[in-house]
Amino acid sequence: MHYGYFNGTIVPSDQIGVGVTDLGLLRGYGLFDYFLTYNGRPFQWDWYWERFRNSAASLRLPLPLGKDETYAVVMDLVGRADQGDVALRFVMTGGYAPDSISIVKPNLLIMTEDIHPVPPVQYEQGIRVVLDEYVRDMAEVKSTDYKRVILKDSEIRAAGASDLLYQKDGEISELSRSNFFVVSGNRLITPNQHILRGITRRTIMELAQADFEVEERPLLLSELYDADEAFTTSSTKQVLPIVQVGDLTIGNGQVGPKSQYLLDRFNDLIANW
Amino acid sequence: MHYGYFNGTIVPSDQIGVGVTDLGLLRGYGLFDYFLTYNGRPFQWDWYWERFRNSAASLRLPLPLGKDETYAVVMDLVGRADQGDVALRFVMTGGYAPDSISIVKPNLLIMTEDIHPVPPVQYEQGIRVVLDEYVRDMAEVKSTDYKRVILKDSEIRAAGASDLLYQKDGEISELSRSNFFVVSGNRLITPNQHILRGITRRTIMELAQADFEVEERPLLLSELYDADEAFTTSSTKQVLPIVQVGDLTIGNGQVGPKSQYLLDRFNDLIANW
Numbered sequence: 375m376h377y378g379y380f381n382g383t384i385v386p387s388d389q390i391g392v393g394v395t396d397l398g399l400l401r402g403y404g405l406f407d408y409f410l411t412y413n414g415r416p417f418q419w420d421w422y423w424e425r426f427r428n429s430a431a432s433l434r435l436p437l438p439l440g441k442d443e444t445y446a447v448v449m450d451l452v453g454r455a456d457q458g459d460v461a462l463r464f465v466m467t468g469g470y471a472p473d474s475i476s477i478v479k480p481n482l483l484i485m486t487e488d489i490h491p492v493p494p495v496q497y498e499q500g501i502r503v504v505l506d507e508y509v510r511d512m513a514e515v516k517s518t519d520y521k522r523v524i525l526k527d528s529e530i531r532a533a534g535a536s537d538l539l540y541q542k543d544g545e546i547s548e549l550s551r552s553n554f555f556v557v558s559g560n561r562l563i564t565p566n567q568h569i570l571r572g573i574t575r576r577t578i579m580e581l582a583q584a585d586f587e588v589e590e591r592p593l594l595l596s597e598l599y600d601a602d603e604a605f606t607t608s609s610t611k612q613v614l615p616i617v618q619v620g621d622l623t624i625g626n627g628q629v630g631p632k633s634q635y636l637l638d639r640f641n642d643l644i645a646n647w
Numbered sequence: 648m649h650y651g652y653f654n655g656t657i658v659p660s661d662q663i664g665v666g667v668t669d670l671g672l673l674r675g676y677g678l679f680d681y682f683l684t685y686n687g688r689p690f691q692w693d694w695y696w697e698r699f700r701n702s703a704a705s706l707r708l709p710l711p712l713g714k715d716e717t718y719a720v721v722m723d724l725v726g727r728a729d730q731g732d733v734a735l736r737f738v739m740t741g742g743y744a745p746d747s748i749s750i751v752k753p754n755l756l757i758m759t760e761d762i763h764p765v766p767p768v769q770y771e772q773g774i775r776v777v778l779d780e781y782v783r784d785m786a787e788v789k790s791t792d793y794k795r796v797i798l799k800d801s802e803i804r805a806a807g808a809s810d811l812l813y814q815k816d817g818e819i820s821e822l823s824r825s826n827f828f829v830v831s832g833n834r835l836i837t838p839n840q841h842i843l844r845g846i847t848r849r850t851i852m853e854l855a856q857a858d859f860e861v862e863e864r865p866l867l868l869s870e871l872y873d874a875d876e877a878f879t880t881s882s883t884k885q886v887l888p889i890v891q892v893g894d895l896t897i898g899n900g901q902v903g904p905k906s907q908y909l910l911d912r913f914n915d916l917i918a919n920w
Contacts, residue, residue, distance in 0.1 A: 378667060391664010392672060394651060394756060399665060400738065401793040402675040433798065463747075465673065468797060473763055474736070475824075477797065483667060490746055511784060512794070519792060520674040521785070524741060524750065525706065551748075 377454040378485030379447045381438075384454070387485045396481055398467025400474055404518040405429040407464040409573065410489055410609050411452055412647040416462065417609070419445065421573045425516065426464055432515045435466055435480040444484070451486045460486040461610075465518070492611055497637070500617030500629045501606075502535040503549060505595075509542040513568045523550035537606070539619055542568070546593045552608035554616075556593065556601040556624075557632045562586040565593045574607040574640075581639045586632075598622055603630030613637035650727040651758030652720045654711075657727070660758045669754055671740025673747055677791040678702040680737040682846065683762060683882050684725055685920035689735065690882070692718065694846045698789065699737055705788045708739055708753040717757070724759045733759040734883075738791070765884055770910070773890030773902045774879075775808040776822060778868075782815040786841045796823035810879070812892055815841070819866045825881035827889075829866065829874040829897075830905045835859040838866045847880040847913075854912045859905075871895055876903030886910035 378387040398404030407426040410417050423441050430437050439447065448462055465483040472478070508522055523530075523538055530538065539554065540547045547568040548554055553575040555564045562582050564575060579588050598604070604616040604624045613636045615629040651660040671677030680699040683690050696714050703710050712720065721735055738756040745751070781795055796803075796811055803811065812827065813820045820841040821827055826848040828837045835855050837848060852861050871877070877889040877897045886909045888902040 380667075387667055390667050392667065392669075394653075394660055394663050394665065394738075394758060396665075396672070397797065398672050399669070399677065399740070400679065400736075400791060401797060402677070402791045403794055403797050404672065404675070406673065433794070434801075463673075465667075467672070474760070475793070475797065476800070485667060487747070517794065518673060518675045519794070520748070521676055521706075521790065521792070524670065524674060524676050524748065527749070528707075 375455065376460070376486045376488075377451050378483060379451060380483050381481060384447075384450065390483070390485075392481065392483075393470055395470045395472065395474065396467050397469060397471050397475075397477065398465070398481070398518060400471070401468065402517075402519060403433070403468035403477075405433055405435070405466055405516050406518055407516055408461060408609060410461050411459045412644040414452065414459065415647055416445075416448055417644065417647060418573050418577065421576060425571070425573065429516045430466055432512070433468075433517070435468065435477070438480065438482050447484055451484065455486040459489060461489045463487055490610060492614060496536065496614060498629065500615035501537070502533065502618040503537050503539040503616055503620075504530055504533050504535045505620040506538040506540050507542060508538075508540045509547055509568045510540065513547065513570055516570055520550065541595050544595045546595055546598075549606050552606040552611050552614075554593070555605050555607065556597065557586075557603040557630060558597070558601050560587055561589055563589045563591065563593055563597070566590045567592055572607055574609055574612065577643070578607050578613060578636055578640065581643065582636060585635070598624065601625065603633050605633040605636070612640050648728065649733070649759045649761075650724050651756060652724060653756050654754060657720075657723065663756070663758075665754065665756075666743055668743045668745065668747065669740050670742060670744050670748075670750065671738070671754070671791060673744070674741065675790075675792060676706065676741035676750075678706055678708070678739055678789050679791055680789055681734060681882060683734050684732045685917040687725065687732065688920055689718075689721055690917065690920060691846050691850065694849060698844070698846065702789045703739055705785070706741075706790070708741065708750070711753065711755050720757055724757065728759040732762060734762045736760055763883060765887060769809070769887060771902065773888035774810070775806065775891040776810050776812040776889055776893075777803055777806050777808045778893040779811040779813050780815060781811070781813045782820055782841045783813065786820065786843055789843055793823065814868050817868045819868055822879050825879040825884050825887075827866070828878050828880065829870065830859075830876040830903060831870070831874050833860055834862055836862045836864065836866055836870070839863045840865055845880055847882055847885065850916070851880050851886060851909055851913065854916065855909060858908070871897065874898065876906050878906045878909070885913050
């Protein structure tokens with residue numbers, strides 16, 4: 375059973391009703407964040423909070439709760455869910471608008487959800503992604519705009535793929551809901567433009583520091599031809615190997631040892647979180 | 648008092664609660680439409696329905712109701728509102744998603760709203776708009792994505808303006824929620840790319856046919872320098888003169904006779920609707 379906090383009240387999530395003048399619903403004016411607990415504790419809470427605060431500032435929405443109050447709500451919800459580790463979703467919108475366009479007061483929703491783990495076979499075999507000529511509008515803000523990937527769902531499935539890899543004019547940015555890395559020899563390269571700055575991305579960059587030369591810079595599509603390995607990172611995907619991009623096989627088409635090594639380091643970190 | 652239809656049930660609109668797994672709310676996966684009644688009858692119903700159906704098809708959402716059933720719902724809601732002419736808003740989203748991303752069954756909301764007429768002074772003096780280097784993603788679909796104009800609200804107000812005029816690489820598309828026309832001599836020119844094909848736009852193009860050479864084509868920013876008049880069209884704005892675009896005064900900075908003429912023709916049409 376999951377509970378949600380909505381504008382000051384905590385009730386079972388399936389009893390929450392968002393009114394029909396909400397600007398998230400009517401105008402797509404909303405942002406969110408999403409993270410997991412490990413051993414009952416929110417993973418990288420400081421970093422998630424900082425990002426959520428920055429997203430809200432970018433959309434000029436004042437936060438109704440401070441960091442500590444929000445943490446207390448999170449822990450209350452985690453306790454009520456009473457089912458081991460959970461996902462937390464924050465959704466903040468422009469609030470109810472009498473004229474359907476003007477912001478009066480944001481709506482803030484915080485709720486726990488089941489974690490939807492990646493099927494183990496995807497870690498064993500790696501995933502395929504479809505290239506898509508696209509760059510997200512305001513990618514750095516964790517806005518609720520995910521039209522593109524939902525619209526392309528059948529195209530992704532038809533290709534036997536799991537996701538889109540966005541590129542524009544030959545420059546790679548990110549997958550639809552996760553970041554992108556390539557491994558070339560001892561170098562670990564990840565794009566730094568037109569992306570959402572993922573918390574798992576940041577975690578992996580830190581964990582990799584000791585063993586890799588980490589390069590955060592524009593990454594060209596042409597660099598995929600030389601890459602030994604590629605993977606994507608997100609809170610649920612952790613470190614998920616990518617073995618094919620469009621028609622191009624990455625490296626030898628198998629999950630690579632360096633992706634596996636970084637996934638192991640990530641698992642070590644969360645085991646003791 | 649306004650009523651709304653939500654997935655088969657009609658209740659007062661303020662009693663409708665949209666659940667927290669709705670893909671419009673969580674992922675911005677939604678479309679809408681909006682029109683007015685005149686003399687109790689929906690204006691240009693056939694055209695609005697056609698557009699709504701096309702938007703739904705573009706987002707690959709199956710319509711739960713046919714045209715006649717929808718019309719019956721509309722007239723039921725108009726009757727319940729019992730307050731003369733009203734606005735109708737249709738909102739359709741990707742529906743409730745157990746995994747926060749996959750479409751199962753769309754949610755359809757239809758409701759009446761108060762009409763928010765443009766203040767008369769704006770028709771007398773015309774409005775100013777701020778130029779914005781932007782083009783809407785999937786502009787032809789009436790999606791719920793209006794982040795841009797809400798985000799720029801304070802910039803628009805600071806400039807003493809009413810709206811944004813989108814242009815990209817010197818080509819004009821539309822205002823944030825309405826179409827754009829210029830008058831040059833006897834020519835009436837309106838962009839035909841990266842726009843939502845407005846029903847009021849279409850109505851005005853028909854009404855203008857007898858007296859103007861109507862050109863539907865790419866319109867360059869540079870053409871504003873020679874324009875005699877400019878105006879915008881939408882269901883609520885009807886024909887609203889634009890007298891200034893950024894720092895550029897259009898024509899003599901007054902509401903022009905041809906804009907006024909077309910507004911009069913539009914008012915003739917709706918008076919007898």
